[in-house]
Amino acid sequence: MSEHIVSPKVYIGIFLSLMVLTAATVAAAYVNLGPFNIVIALAIASVKATLVVLYFMHARYSPKRTHMVIIAAVFWLAIMLALTLSDYVTRDRDMAANTQITTMLRT
Amino acid sequence: MHRTGELYGQFETLEQQKESAALGMWVFLSTEVLFFGGLFMTYTLNRHYYGTAFGVGSNTLDLKLGGLNTVILILSSLTMAMSVWASHVGKRRQTTSFLVATLVLGTAFLGVKVIEYKQKFDHHLVPGYHFQIDYRAQHPAPNDDPKEIEAEKEELSKAFAKDPDLNAHAQLYFSLYFGMTGLHALHMIVGAGMLVWLIRQSMLGRFTPTYNTPVEMIGLYWHFVDIVWIYLFPLLYLIDRHR
Numbered sequence: 172m173s174e175h176i177v178s179p180k181v182y183i184g185i186f187l188s189l190m191v192l193t194a195a196t197v198a199a200a201y202v203n204l205g206p207f208n209i210v211i212a213l214a215i216a217s218v219k220a221t222l223v224v225l226y227f228m229h230a231r232y233s234p235k236r237t238h239m240v241i242i243a244a245v246f247w248l249a250i251m252l253a254l255t256l257s258d259y260v261t262r263d264r265d266m267a268a269n270t271q272i273t274t275m276l277r278t
Numbered sequence: 279m280h281r282t283g284e285l286y287g288q289f290e291t292l293e294q295q296k297e298s299a300a301l302g303m304w305v306f307l308s309t310e311v312l313f314f315g316g317l318f319m320t321y322t323l324n325r326h327y328y329g330t331a332f333g334v335g336s337n338t339l340d341l342k343l344g345g346l347n348t349v350i351l352i353l354s355s356l357t358m359a360m361s362v363w364a365s366h367v368g369k370r371r372q373t374t375s376f377l378v379a380t381l382v383l384g385t386a387f388l389g390v391k392v393i394e395y396k397q398k399f400d401h402h403l404v405p406g407y408h409f410q411i412d413y414r415a416q417h418p419a420p421n422d423d424p425k426e427i428e429a430e431k432e433e434l435s436k437a438f439a440k441d442p443d444l445n446a447h448a449q450l451y452f453s454l455y456f457g458m459t460g461l462h463a464l465h466m467i468v469g470a471g472m473l474v475w476l477i478r479q480s481m482l483g484r485f486t487p488t489y490n491t492p493v494e495m496i497g498l499y500w501h502f503v504d505i506v507w508i509y510l511f512p513l514l515y516l517i518d519r520h521r
Contacts, residue, residue, distance in 0.1 A: 176363065176366045176367065177359075177363060178363070179360060179363055182356055182359045182360060182363065183356070185356075186352065186353070186355075186356040189352045190349065190352065193345070193348050193349065193352070193511075196511075196512050196516065197341070197345060197516065200512070200516035200519040200520070201519050201520050202520060203520040208516075208520075212512035212513070212516055213509075213512070215512070216508050216509050216511075216512055216513075219505075219508045220505045220508050220509070223355065223501050223504060223505050223508070224501075224505070226359075227355055227356075227358075227359045227497075227501045227504075228497075228498055228501045228502075229494075233297075233300065234297055236297070236301055237297075237300060237301060237304050240301065240304040240305055240308055241304060241308070243308060244304075244307070244308030244311040244312070245311070247308070247311070247312060247315075248311055248312060248315045251312070251315055251316075251319055252315075252318075252319060252322065255319055255323070256322065256323075259323055259326070260326065
């Protein structure tokens with residue numbers, strides 16, 4: 172069988188990296204970086220998630236079919252987030268504009 | 279009859295049979311991504327609108343317990359991965375021990391979560407009629423650090439100045455806190471149930487280097503639940519920690 176067996180050394184290495192990244196994300200939260208706090212928190216979380224998917228979940232050693240499913244999952248999630256946000260984050264401005272127009276029409 | 283890893287008629291090789299199982303599991307996990315995704319979407323929108331209230335809510339969470347739980351859960355992912363390895367190389371006893379370790383760590387995680395939920399009930403931070411964001415600042419317990427209570431009072435008065443509807447908006451934060459950690463905990467409970475079954479099967483010696491698909495599949499599920507927590511931890515516990 173061509174199955175890949177991941178050695179415990181790799182697992183322990185990944186575990187230690189995850190611990191370091193957890194410490195880093197807590198430390199970064201105590202520094203005021205304005206809007207970049209959330210960017211850094213999500214970036215670190217995504218690196219951690221990628222490590223878990225690639226090594227703990229063996230995605231690195233899986234066939235391309237599996238890669239396709241993983242990419243599709245992330246892509247669908249991105250569609251939901253991007254399309255919904257493109258509505259909501261532009262809505263405030265429209266609502267403000269609408270209120271202005273209504274006020275103008277009233278006077 | 280129980281399965282021992284024989285080749286089923288619809289597959290050409292054992293390898294193909296195993297890959298099909300993994301593919302099916304990944305398809306299930308991608309539906310789980312979207313299941314949790316809806317909550318993450320709701321979270322993103324509400325945090326976008328009510329950032330102040332989310333910061334205040336986040337600061338009431340116990341970072342020590344949250345951090346401890348993160349370590350416990352990642353450690354449980356390691357023991358799960360080790361059990362998959364042990365089953366691949368045919369170490370039956372180690373497979374069982376690592377599965378038991380995973381179950382113990384998973385249960386410890388849920389235990390810590392219970393302590394955290396209890397604190398929220400005590401501090402009137404459960405959404406509903408009795409919700410009061412400044413309850414702890416107004417009614418400090420005798421063992422609370424006075425400095426901490428002062429800092430909390432100051433933070434609250436600043437937050438109320440920015441957002442007069444803080445009490446309502448903080449309830450949105452706590453609804454999402456309980457909803458997201460609750461759904462995550464439910465997944466942990468389901469995972470723990472499957473681990474009990476796996477441990478039983480492993481003790482009966484059902485897993486061999488040629489047949490260990492259940493260990494691997496439940497492993498994938500367990501790691502997925504870990505990934506959800508990897509996102510929940512910074513999003514719920516680490517907003518505006520620098521006050």
